[in-house]
Amino acid sequence: MNHCENVDHDAVLRARALLLGSGTINIHEEVDAYRVLVGVSPAVYLPRLARALLTFGTSEPRNPATRLPVLTEAAAAARRMDEAEPKRAALLSEVLEACKEELLAPGRTEDARVVSDELTRLVPGGEGIPADRTT
Numbered sequence: 001m002n003h004c005e006n007v008d009h010d011a012v013l014r015a016r017a018l019l020l021g022s023g024t025i026n027i028h029e030e031v032d033a034y035r036v037l038v039g040v041s042p043a044v045y046l047p048r049l050a051r052a053l054l055t056f057g058t059s060e061p062r063n064p065a066t067r068l069p070v071l072t073e074a075a076a077a078a079r080r081m082d083e084a085e086p087k088r089a090a091l092l093s094e095v096l097e098a099c100k101e102e103l104l105a106p107g108r109t110e111d112a113r114v115v116s117d118e119l120t121r122l123v124p125g126g127e128g129i130p131a132d133r134t135t
Helices: 009-020 027-038 042-059 064-080 088-104 109-122
Strands: none
Touching (some): 009 027, 027 042, 042 088, 088 109
């Protein structure tokens, strides 16, 4: 399948120009650009999107209304990465750890346990939820 069939070529050009430009861009612009470019070249841009979303999700002030959805999108992007990608497991682990912390903050231990289980499957010998956080 050709990934370019359903892509707005003007949006792709704008995204590439934004990322390659000499000016500085904020994290919102970077994330938006990678969201567009994932449609053209997922193998190249999914890791970059996941990393940018992780940066955005962990750098924003603690606001569950925005942080958790951003981190969830980062996890989805990392899961979509090719399993042969050498940095996939490390990036996915980092994103899932951030998701778990965000879920534990308001006391959503069951949801955090699901993420912890995925972490354990991803990294043999991985850590689960610390005992003092589950009570």
